[in-house]
Amino acid sequence: MLAYLRQRKQLVPASCITLAFTIFSCMWLLAAKASAIAVIVDGETQFLVASRQEVLQTLTQMEIDKEGQVGFDLEMGNEVEFKEVFALSSKLVRAEQLAALLEQKVDFNAVATTIMVNGQAVVSLVNEDEARQLVEQFKGEFGSVDQGEKLIQLGFEEQVEVVEERVALDQICTREQAYDLIKTGTLNPEKYIVQEGDNLWLIARRNDTYVDEIKKSNNLTSENLSLGQELIVVKTKPLLTVVAQVEGEKVEAIPYETQVVVDASAPATVRVREQGSDGEKKITYQAVKKNGVIAEREITSEEILKNPVARVLVKGNQVVQVASRGSSGISKGVLDWPVYGPISQYYRGGHPAIDITGKTGTSLRASGSGYVVSAGWNGGYGNCVVIDHGNGYSTRYAHCNSLNVSVGQKVSRGQVIATLGSTGRSTGPHCHFEVMYNGSTVNPLSVLK
Numbered sequence: 001m002l003a004y005l006r007q008r009k010q011l012v013p014a015s016c017i018t019l020a021f022t023i024f025s026c027m028w029l030l031a032a033k034a035s036a037i038a039v040i041v042d043g044e045t046q047f048l049v050a051s052r053q054e055v056l057q058t059l060t061q062m063e064i065d066k067e068g069q070v071g072f073d074l075e076m077g078n079e080v081e082f083k084e085v086f087a088l089s090s091k092l093v094r095a096e097q098l099a100a101l102l103e104q105k106v107d108f109n110a111v112a113t114t115i116m117v118n119g120q121a122v123v124s125l126v127n128e129d130e131a132r133q134l135v136e137q138f139k140g141e142f143g144s145v146d147q148g149e150k151l152i153q154l155g156f157e158e159q160v161e162v163v164e165e166r167v168a169l170d171q172i173c174t175r176e177q178a179y180d181l182i183k184t185g186t187l188n189p190e191k192y193i194v195q196e197g198d199n200l201w202l203i204a205r206r207n208d209t210y211v212d213e214i215k216k217s218n219n220l221t222s223e224n225l226s227l228g229q230e231l232i233v234v235k236t237k238p239l240l241t242v243v244a245q246v247e248g249e250k251v252e253a254i255p256y257e258t259q260v261v262v263d264a265s266a267p268a269t270v271r272v273r274e275q276g277s278d279g280e281k282k283i284t285y286q287a288v289k290k291n292g293v294i295a296e297r298e299i300t301s302e303e304i305l306k307n308p309v310a311r312v313l314v315k316g317n318q319v320v321q322v323a324s325r326g327s328s329g330i331s332k333g334v335l336d337w338p339v340y341g342p343i344s345q346y347y348r349g350g351h352p353a354i355d356i357t358g359k360t361g362t363s364l365r366a367s368g369s370g371y372v373v374s375a376g377w378n379g380g381y382g383n384c385v386v387i388d389h390g391n392g393y394s395t396r397y398a399h400c401n402s403l404n405v406s407v408g409q410k411v412s413r414g415q416v417i418a419t420l421g422s423t424g425r426s427t428g429p430h431c432h433f434e435v436m437y438n439g440s441t442v443n444p445l446s447v448l449k
């Protein structure tokens with residue numbers, strides 16, 4: 001090339017200078033702009049580096065460090081690509097800056113196992129075995145059978161799947177958290193601040209929960225509350241429903257009937273002429289239980305072991321006026337709640353009562369003092385108690401599991417008269433609570449405390 005230029009030197013000096021300049025420029029540019037690597041995260045170019053190896057090593061080290069911190073497998077949640085470019089060496093990110101830069105650009109996800117209920121992700125754990133055990137543990141706990149029962153089939157009402165998934169680190173739960181979540185339906189229970197005049201019963205009722213639940217979730221040993229106290233009010237709605245089909249056999253009481261003999265000359269108190277006694281029957285049944293509560297029950301056979309003996313009472317008909325409350329009629333706060341729990345049915349046409357739900361076996365208390373005027377089986381009401389409070393009021397407690405009182409017995413306010421159940425025409429455990437005033441039903445909520 002130089003020889004050629006030299007030969008033509010005298011002929012084209014201007015062209016020669018231009019050519020030389022061009023060649024010099026190209027060489028200078030090539031020397032300054034080196035080959036570099038553009039780092040692209042999720043489709044966007046972030047910065048330039050000298051080698052892709054540096055980036056890959058840094059990312060690997062970051063993953064190892066983070067895995068060490070959390071104690072389980074991680075996976076990068078971003079797509080990192082590289083592209084060869086030419087760049088000035090001053091524009092390249094130095095190796096020691098790389099980790100800090102990448103820290104801002106990439107996230108790591110956990111390789112988790114997610115429990116799906118009806119196609120919806122409910123909770124994620126890192127360990128697949130733990131997730132599967134959790135589901136089985138729930139099934140075992142909520143599908144346990146009572147004494148004398150045989151389990152026929154056990155399953156979930158919902159479609160439950162355990163799938164592998166990548167989730168953000170903050171979505172990972174411990175086994176305990178996950179179990180509580182499935183059991184109560186919430187990870188962040190609502191808080192309630194105790195106000196003037198509150199008590200646990202009222203708080204439970206307003207929040208559709210149970211006193212026992214509140215005591216349990218707040219570790220309360222007594223029912224005393226202080227003003228401004230914060231309470232966790234967990235609304236327990238399990239995310240899974242264990243359906244157990246069972247066959248059972250048990251001995252049930254046949255409640256005795258009560259015959260009342262009216263004696264015109266006697267005062268309006270009740271005397272017992274004949275003590276009654278319950279009979280006994282052995283029943284076999286098939287039942288469907290949902291999370292431990294009987295949803296359906298069918299009696300398949302019944303054998304009477306002992307016949308009941310009727311109770312005979314003598315009642316006078318001379319009315320004694322007790323504590324007149326004036327002609328204004330009903331008044332708020334006359335009666336106490338027989339039990340506290342969410343109300344599933346309110347007082348309305350066709351349902352002259354409130355249905356207070358609760359667990360089978362919970363104590364039912366007399367709303368006021370008075371005399372038991374009826375206690376025993378009463379058709380659709382199931383096991384049922386009626387108390388005459390004497391001041392125009394009487395109260396009925398239906399669908400009881402068991403009865404603790406008998407006709408003619410004097411009871412005091414708050415005394416346990418029965419336990420909550422689901423006998424008679426009932427679809428689940430509750431107390432059908434009726435209040436009668438001067439012979440007609442009134443809305444219990446208008447007279448309860």
Ligand SMILES: [Zn+2]
Nearest residue numbers: 353354355432
């Ligand atoms: Zn009812």
